[in-house]
Every structure is written in structure tokens, then in C-alpha cells.
Amino acid sequence: MEFFKNAVNWASGPTVLFTLSTVGLLLSFKYTQIWSKKVAYIFFAVFALVYFTSMLDPNFYLIVAKPDNVPITFVLFLVAFFTWYAMYQGVENDKRIEAGEDVLEKQEQEKVWVWPDLVYTELLCMVILGVGLMVWSILLPAPLEQPANPADSPNPSKAPWYFLGLQEMLVYYDPWLAGVVFPTLIIVGLMAIPYIDTNPKGNGYFTFKERKAEIAIFLYGFLVLWVLLVISGTFLRGPNWNFFGPYEYWDQHRIEPLLNVHVSDFFWVRGLGRPLPSNPIVREFLGIILVLFYVGVLPVLMARPREKLPKFLQWISLNKYFQKMGPARYYLGVILFLAMLSLPIKMYLRWAFNLKYVVAFPEIFFNI
Amino acid sequence: MEKVWSAISGAWDATTESQVWKSVFRHGAVTSNRNRVLVMMSNVFLHLHPVKSRKAGIKLRYTWCMGGITFFLFLVLTFTGLLLMFYYRPTVQYAYSDIIDLGEHVPLGVMRELHRWGAHAMVITVWLHMFRVFMTGSYKPPREFNWGIGVILLVLTLLLSFTGYLLPWDQLAIWAITVGSNMARATPLLGTEGPLTAALKLGEINLVNSGNDARFALLGARSVGENTLLRFYVLHCVGLPLAAAVLMAVHFWRVRKDGGISGPM
Numbered sequence: 001m002e003f004f005k006n007a008v009n010w011a012s013g014p015t016v017l018f019t020l021s022t023v024g025l026l027l028s029f030k031y032t033q034i035w036s037k038k039v040a041y042i043f044f045a046v047f048a049l050v051y052f053t054s055m056l057d058p059n060f061y062l063i064v065a066k067p068d069n070v071p072i073t074f075v076l077f078l079v080a081f082f083t084w085y086a087m088y089q090g091v092e093n094d095k096r097i098e099a100g101e102d103v104l105e106k107q108e109q110e111k112v113w114v115w116p117d118l119v120y121t122e123l124l125c126m127v128i129l130g131v132g133l134m135v136w137s138i139l140l141p142a143p144l145e146q147p148a149n150p151a152d153s154p155n156p157s158k159a160p161w162y163f164l165g166l167q168e169m170l171v172y173y174d175p176w177l178a179g180v181v182f183p184t185l186i187i188v189g190l191m192a193i194p195y196i197d198t199n200p201k202g203n204g205y206f207t208f209k210e211r212k213a214e215i216a217i218f219l220y221g222f223l224v225l226w227v228l229l230v231i232s233g234t235f236l237r238g239p240n241w242n243f244f245g246p247y248e249y250w251d252q253h254r255i256e257p258l259l260n261v262h263v264s265d266f267f268w269v270r271g272l273g274r275p276l277p278s279n280p281i282v283r284e285f286l287g288i289i290l291v292l293f294y295v296g297v298l299p300v301l302m303a304r305p306r307e308k309l310p311k312f313l314q315w316i317s318l319n320k321y322f323q324k325m326g327p328a329r330y331y332l333g334v335i336l337f338l339a340m341l342s343l344p345i346k347m348y349l350r351w352a353f354n355l356k357y358v359v360a361f362p363e364i365f366f367n368i
Numbered sequence: 369m370e371k372v373w374s375a376i377s378g379a380w381d382a383t384t385e386s387q388v389w390k391s392v393f394r395h396g397a398v399t400s401n402r403n404r405v406l407v408m409m410s411n412v413f414l415h416l417h418p419v420k421s422r423k424a425g426i427k428l429r430y431t432w433c434m435g436g437i438t439f440f441l442f443l444v445l446t447f448t449g450l451l452l453m454f455y456y457r458p459t460v461q462y463a464y465s466d467i468i469d470l471g472e473h474v475p476l477g478v479m480r481e482l483h484r485w486g487a488h489a490m491v492i493t494v495w496l497h498m499f500r501v502f503m504t505g506s507y508k509p510p511r512e513f514n515w516g517i518g519v520i521l522l523v524l525t526l527l528l529s530f531t532g533y534l535l536p537w538d539q540l541a542i543w544a545i546t547v548g549s550n551m552a553r554a555t556p557l558l559g560t561e562g563p564l565t566a567a568l569k570l571g572e573i574n575l576v577n578s579g580n581d582a583r584f585a586l587l588g589a590r591s592v593g594e595n596t597l598l599r600f601y602v603l604h605c606v607g608l609p610l611a612a613a614v615l616m617a618v619h620f621w622r623v624r625k626d627g628g629i630s631g632p633m
Contacts, residue, residue, distance in 0.1 A: 071489070074489075079496070085505040105430065111574075117423075125433045126440050129441075136485050137482045137485055139479045144468070144540075145540045150542065160530060163526075175550065175554035176563050179550075179554055180554060200508070203505045218502055297503060309632050361563075366563035
């Protein structure tokens, strides 16, 4: 039992959990047969069993059963279920398309009366949901802590759960990026999706094969970069925003040494063995070049045809999409995509090298 | 038994044939196609729907009813929120004790529970609705614009939940809002600790300071306090719900105008 708990604690550490989720998701796109009913039953049974027997562990129970964390259990199970349900239907439709049949949605094209066929479904949904909400409300009182006291800040202080993805981002990026620029980009990016995505297929039915790239990017962003961060932010981030495994006690006094270094330290101090230059622009020149390369040069390189890139860089070519989408859509899409990927990139740089800032101008609060 | 039954059915017939009933429901029993049309057309709530719909589009396995559930939750929240407004005063002095009273002294004291759990549920169902719309490619032409409206509705839902989070005025509330609103301090140009803000100077005077930056605009003060509570209350009860209601009207109308629930061409 202890061994199992330690293993879970280890596997839910940010590095391992994030990597496992990413790899798992990517594998599930390659081996789509795992989106079957059988796998779903087994996965659900095992996961639910482990999750609910874990309630016997006092540390686990303390966090999961906290009233305002109860919705996160719903998030966990509902998002998992509906992801499976969407992918399952997509994979089933892909089989039909491969066999030359119509997709399921196309087979049921006949028009039916909205009264009663739809109105009754809606009524039933309303009744079930209304009863469910009542039961939930009677069984579980809404949380109310001590009266507000501006002099006593709790540790950890957490934003409402749906913003914990952003709060988790604060570990890796400064507030102007994590709290302002990235949320703006998320909203703008979501709104831009229909104008960037020119693939006419997969409109109005579940499919995976006909929209692989779109679905892969969206699921990665939604499941790994949003929902996973919300869940780990709720259950696994304790005092001082330190990480705690699900069976670990939230020790207020645990101190984790942070040795954060900047790109400028790597270059000047560790690389050249000399002190940091006093001119900030000179000090940060390498970081500035790296960032400009990432947002300015990389998209242009990726637009080039494979053969025109040096051999070791051929894999980054997105020339196919550049041809299909045209320059405006391509550049908007790629820059949003790179902005999204900048989060995991920074995460891994932090975990691997303790890197804090690529560009650091603390004088004017401009740190990347 | 038979007598009872015939009495009931007699009473039912008398009711549905009365002038009152007929003045409310203009159509007869919904047994003919003509009346299936009329029931949808003569009811202001039902007429949001089309009269007929593609079979595949109205299946639960396709829509998951998530959009409908979200709207239903919005109605539940409006109703319970209205009841809560009878008892709750948005001042530092009363807010917390009013919340206590709501649970302890108000009959049927689950209104706050319904409101809070319903609000959490609404955030989840909005996400799942968007997720479904994405996975069925329903944002593709001709529905691009309505997807954009949906994104704004998502933001409004989160803001509604965020502003409501402060109102109980407990430790959970003020510190969550403090953490959330601290980020506004870092807005480029508009926050005191934002990049480039220091460049906005007139001589020696900083144009943006903690008394006029983006965070101050959000909180109405330098820290979460009385003004913030009032500001969030007004936004939560009036401003944001009105904006959401207007956009929902556009959203539903466009669902119809863009060809109803999406389906394969």
C-alpha cells in the first residue's frame, strides 16, 4: 500500500504527470483503437475504484472533499467521459468513412417534429438536472470560511478553480504574460479558430481522421494545458504553491530550494566566466535574439518547403499548411500555436535547467 | 375506480375546453401535424426552436444537451440569485452575516447552495458545450460568427462566477479575488507593475500609479474592500447578466439563422 501511494505521489509530480499526459494523448492519436468501449470500461472502473478508495486516505480526503473542490471531481470525470465519447464517435465514423458508408449523422437526415421529439428530451434534462442540483445542494452545504480578514492571508491563496490554469502558469511566466497576455491570446485564439481552420471536412459530425491536426492541437490545449493544470492546481498545489502528491500531508513549513537562473547567467557567468554586463541590452542580447527568433524567424522557416531547410530542421516544415491556408491564416495560426507551445517549452526548461527568465528586465517589469 | 377515472377525465376535458384554457393555448391537443406546428409557433418560449429538425441533430449523443443545460442553469441562477438579493446586502458590515442568516434563519435555506453549485456546474457545462461544438466541427462556415459569440459568453460566464465569488465576504472570497485581481497590476502600460508602464512619465511624475491603474479600475480601491464588494455586486447582479442575456439572444437566434443544429452537408 505504501509503495502504491508513493508511486502515485511520484507520478503526480508536475514533471511526470505533465509528460505522461502529453505522451499518452499523443499515443492515443496514433493508436485510435484505444478509444473503444472496452478500454473505456476498464479505465473507468480502475480509475473510479482507485479514486474513491483513496478517500480512505486522510490526506487525500481532506483535499478532495473540501466543498469547493467537489466540482473538480465532476470536472475530472465529466471531461474524461466526454473526451472519450467524442473520440469514440469520431473513430466509429472514421470506420464508416473508410468502408465507404455515410457517417452516422448523415444516415439520420430525415426531419422529425420538435414537439415531442426534442421538447421532451429537454424537459427530461431539466428535471434530472434540477433534481440532481437539489440533492447536491441539500447534501453539501456551500462553503463558508471565516469572515474576510485582509490582515491574514491563507497559505496557499488560490484563485477560483477555473482560473487555476492561469495561476499555475504564474510559476513559469510573469503575471503580465500569465495573467494578461496569455488569457487575451486564449480568447482571441479561440475566436480565430473558424477563420484559421480552412479544412471543409468534419463539419457537423464526429470524426478524427478528417481533422487530425485541429483536434490534436485543441485537445492538447484543452486537456493538458487547461484542465490538467486546473486539476493539479486544485488537488496538488499546497502551501507556498509547492507540489504535494495526492497522499501527502500539506506541510506548511516545507521549504523547497529554488535556484532560478536566467539565460543571461548561463551565457555570461557560466559560459564566458565573467560578470554580467551593466548595460541591460547587452546583458540580455542572447535572450532577446532567442525570443525574436521564436516569434519572428521560426514561423518563416516553418513556412519553407522541406527540401529548402537544412536536414536536421526538415521536421519543422509546415509548408503543406502554408500552401493550403495562405500567408495570413498561416502566420496567425502558427504564431498562436507557438504561443501555446511556449508554455510547455518554458516548463521543461524550468524543470531541466532551473531557467527562470529568457529575457529579464526586472527594472521595467519586462521578463519573459 | 372507473367512476373516479371518468370524473378525472371529465374534469380534464372541461378544463381544456374552457375559455380560459383556450385563451392560453391557442392550439388543440397536440395530436395532428397542424397542432405540432402551432404548439411551437404560438409559444414565445418554444418558438426559439424550429418546428422540425434533423433527427441526427437532436440526438443526445450528438449535442449532449450541453448548450440547453447551460441555458437552464442560467435560468436557475437568475431565479435563485433574485431570491438571494432579498436578503443580501453588499457591505463589509453586513455581507458575511447575511450569508450566515441565509443558511440559518431563512426558510428553504438551500438557495445559496443551489446558486453556488449551479454556478460551478454552469462553468463546467459551458466548457463541455464548447468542447462538443469543436469536436463536431460546428464552428465551421456558416457558423464562425456564432462561435465567436460563444467565446464571449464563455468569458462572461467566468466573469459572472468570478464576481460572485467575492460576495460571501469570507476568507475564501477575498483571497481568491486578491490573487485573481493582482494580475491586473501587471497589465502592460496600464498596470503599475506592467512592462513599459514606467515609460509613461511626465517629467518626474508617473502617469500610472496604484491609484489609477487597471487593478484600481477593477477593485475601485487599492485593495479588495468595500468599493470592490459594491462594484462586483453591481456587475454580478446587473451588468454581466444583462450582457449575457443579450448575447444569448443573439447566440440562439444565430443558431436558427445559420441553419439550426449543425449536421453533415
